Amino acid sequence: MECFDVAVVGAGPAGSTAALAARRGGADVVLLDRSDFPRDKPCGDGIAPEVFDVLAGLGVADVAAGYPAVPALRLVSPGGEVVARRLHAGTHTIPRRVFDHRLVAAAVDAGVRFRRHRVRTVAHDDDRVVLDGRFAARVVIGADGAGSVVRTALGHPTNPPGHLALAIRGYAPAPAGPPEQRIVTIPGRWPAYAWSFPIGDGRANVGYGELLTGGALTRGYLMARLGALLPDLDLAGATDWRGHHLPLSTRRPSPGRGRLVLAGDALSLINPFTGEGIFYAVVSGTLAGTAAAGAVAATGGADVAARYRRGLARRLGAHLRHTAVTARLGRWPRLVDAAVRAARDDQAVFDTLLGVGLADGRLNAATLWRIIRRL
Structure with a gap:
């Protein structure tokens, strides 16, 4: 059996950034995925500029090399209202076959061990977690997507209809x-x-x-x-x-318990209004990896869930409350029409809504008032 401080299940953006962050924190890390890389992953492939800020903090650069920024966004509302504006920093469209492979390569370069392996069982054994009887770790980070095995081990069902x-x-x-x-x-x-x-x-x-x-x-x-x-x-x-x-993030499970934590899609971190998930993936992965390394050093991994929960609350708590409100308000197409009219008329509204939909922005009273005025 191979033994590690941290085992990360799933090598998408959440898993690779979790492995990178844990490794940068001094942990011995294994990254497990059922596929070799590069591999395809169905996704919109849109990468917001804030994603690259998070990756830069992990020492990862040039992820967008060869893929120019897209300078503008055109949005058509349910009622036919249109806003078309330039994006200050631009967004990139990078196929996940490329993007994910570059992140895995960065993790391996940092000293993370990659193993092609499909995890099927998760078992607790005193002060560690055992995966399929082959890998043991003080902490396990589940970044294995919507059908997460680690999420199932924590007793959480998949999202129901409506979420x-x-x-x-x-x-x-x-x-x-x-x-x-x-x-x-x-x-x-x-x-x-x-x-x-x-x-x-x-x-x-x-x-x-x-x-x-x-x-x-x-x-x-x-x-x-x-x-x-x-x-x-x-x-x-x-x-x-x-x-x-x-x-969708409107039905998130608990982020972890004991020595198990979840990140990215496994934690239902998909923006309910836009379907964006890569920003959430790299943020939650970074937070999970940082918490794992800190917990291993301080308590042998026993307090990782509490550390991670606090980190998520500080970084994304307020934003996720705002997206939940936005999702509820967005169920009324007339309100979406008004928001698009307001964004067409006011750059500040456009930027605020973009931040809520693609990164960790929040609504504000001025934006809401401008939308209401255009109902």
Whole structure:
């Protein structure tokens, strides 16, 4: 059996940053994933600038090399209101096959041991946790996505309908014209939207996602919605279609117990209004890894859940309360129309809403008042 201070299950952005942070804290770390890298991961691939700030704090640079920033965003509301504005820092569209591989490579370069292994069982053994009888660790970080084995071991079910979305993603020829991210929402099925995010290599990441409310959504239905909302896309020339679930942060489980903690999608850290999850992944992964290294050094790992819970509350607590409010308010399409009108008329409103939807921003009274005035 291989023994470590910290074992991280799942090598997506949450897992790789958790492993990096724990290693930088002096822990002996193993990173486990069922796949070799590079590997594909269905996602919108949009990376907000705040993600790179977090990665820079871990000593990771040049993750966006070769993928130019997209300078503008166009958003169409359910009622047809449109805002199109330049983004101050721009966002990047980096296929997860590339982005995740670069993060795993950074972790390995930092001294993290990577093992290809699919974890199936999680067992407690005195002062450590044993995974499949092969790996033992003082602390285990579950960053293994929406179907997390570690989350199941903690006794948490998956998100129920109303707190879970389904999306389909493919890569299509990029539409003609200046590069911009496009998000088009749909009347009658809100909250739901289609997207087109140019990559910079002649392709765009395109897709459609919708909140699950109990009924099944077929591939044909999702594709039809995408084609109707973005009719200029060449879907016949698109490739690599894959579907994925998005466990929304409106139904988060406890972040951990004992020597087990959760990060990223395993903790249901998906923005309920935009479906964004990479910023949450790198922030929660960094917090989990830092807490794990500190707990191993101080108590042999026994207090990791308490350390992590405090770190999450300080870093994301207020923001997550604001996103929950935003998600509830956003159930009224007329209010979303008003918010888009306000963002079209006022850069400050646009920036505030973007911060709430893509990073860790918060609503403020001035923004709410400007939206209400445009109802």
